[in-house]
Amino acid sequence: MSLLAVDHLSSGYAGAVVLREVSLAIAPGEILAVLGKNGMGKSTLLKSVMGFLPKMTGTVAIAGAEATRLAPHRVARLGVGYVAQEKALFQDMSVEENLRLAVRRPDFEAALAEVEASFPFLLQRLKQRAGTLSGGEQKMLLMARSLATGAKLLLVDEITEGLQPSVIDRLAGVIRSARERHGTTMLLVEQHLPFALAVADRWAVLDRGEIAETGATSEPDSRARVLKHLSV
Numbered sequence: 001m002s003l004l005a006v007d008h009l010s011s012g013y014a015g016a017v018v019l020r021e022v023s024l025a026i027a028p029g030e031i032l033a034v035l036g037k038n039g040m041g042k043s044t045l046l047k048s049v050m051g052f053l054p055k056m057t058g059t060v061a062i063a064g065a066e067a068t069r070l071a072p073h074r075v076a077r078l079g080v081g082y083v084a085q086e087k088a089l090f091q092d093m094s095v096e097e098n099l100r101l102a103v104r105r106p107d108f109e110a111a112l113a114e115v116e117a118s119f120p121f122l123l124q125r126l127k128q129r130a131g132t133l134s135g136g137e138q139k140m141l142l143m144a145r146s147l148a149t150g151a152k153l154l155l156v157d158e159i160t161e162g163l164q165p166s167v168i169d170r171l172a173g174v175i176r177s178a179r180e181r182h183g184t185t186m187l188l189v190e191q192h193l194p195f196a197l198a199v200a201d202r203w204a205v206l207d208r209g210e211i212a213e214t215g216a217t218s219e220p221d222s223r224a225r226v227l228k229h230l231s232v
């Protein structure tokens with residue numbers, strides 16, 4: 001059974017159709033990268049799956065559970081974590097408060113152990129105001145926070161945007177190790193092709209709201225096939 005099954009999903013904004021009949025499935029423990037130029041509907045796809053946008057047609061199922069019409073908090077309760085493209089930290093709250101708000105109380109020690117396993121520097125910064133972390137550190141906190149919730153499916157929107165290569169390498173390592181330790185399934189929306197090909201098992205290109213092409217990252221021509229869609 002797929003952990004995420006999106007079937008003929010169309011959605012958009014106030015009557016403007018953005019996603020057109022998108023179908024994709026992700027097996028448990030699998031990482032799928034969705035690539036595509038700006039404005040092609042990548043973020044719209046994640047927002048629709050998460051329940052932030054109403055679906056016009058089609059269905060979404062999470063681990064076999066019907067999720068097409070659920071509100072975001074109900075989708076989250078099915079074990080889905082979402083890392084938005086726009087920074088979604090409480091800037092005036094501490095690192096610890098940002099973690100506590102995302103993780104239910106009895107789980108907090110386990111959550112801290114997860115943070116330690118992925119980004120140990122954050123444990124030394126628990127009292128620091130999130131807004132005073134660098135851009136890269138804030139992205140790491142966002143990633144740590146969603147891993148710490150123990151989500152079984154993570155939807156991650158352009159986590160590498162604006163990051164230095166060293167931070168991108170670190171994120172790649174954390175994502176691989178989280179999958180190894182917990183079998184976390186992920187849908188990564190990316191424009192950073194080397195990162196996407198390094199961490200994902202399969203890729204799909206979105207072009208004007210439609211899936212234009214898909215492949216396995218193990219296929220040697222993946223890079224060339226994706227680039228064809230990203231250039232002009």
Ligand SMILES: Nc1ncnc2c1ncn2[C@@H]1O[C@H](COP(=O)(O)OP(=O)(O)O)[C@@H](O)[C@H]1O
Nearest residue numbers: 013016018036037038039040041042043044045
């Ligand atoms: N809140 C919104 N209201 C209306 N149109 C939007 C909104 N957000 C995005 N769009 C439009 O939907 C299309 C896809 O956007 P988006 O999903 O953000 O693309 P991507 O993430 O691939 O860059 C674009 O044409 C964009 O202008």
Ligand SMILES: [Mg+2]
Nearest residue numbers: 042043044085
């Ligand atoms: Mg986007």
